[in-house]
Amino acid sequence: MHLCSQSDAWEQEIIFKDWGNCDAVQRNPDKVSGAWVFCGTRVPVSSLFENIKDGASIEQFLEWFPGVKRSQVEAVLDYEVTTLADSDSKVGCVRLPEPNTISK
DSSP states (O other): OEEOOSSSSOEEEEEOOOGGGOTTEEOOTTSGGGOOEETTSOOBHHHHHHHHHTTOOHHHHHHHSTTSOHHHHHHHHHHHHHHHTOGGGEEEEEEOOOOOOOOO
16 A cells, blocks of 8 residues: 555555456465465465565565465566556545554
8 A cells, every 4th residue: 555645634545456467376265365376376465565565585585485486476566567557456545544643
């Protein structure tokens, strides 16, 4: 999710990805809670982005998840770049409550 740049209200943009056109991933409602996973594995696609966000390299990701192939990672990243450019994937912004500030 990405923060929207509107006023000073807390809002988040929600992007719903249809991974169905990416041959490197699959989804089965009865496996891994229906999450999109790399084909032939139980590794969720989201784990790639979470690990990259946390500073992991693609090489590290492939080492940590040996069932995932480099070609699958490249296909997912290429698909992400392509769909980010597609304005049809943008659903909109939702207002979220302001974060709580806790003072100790």
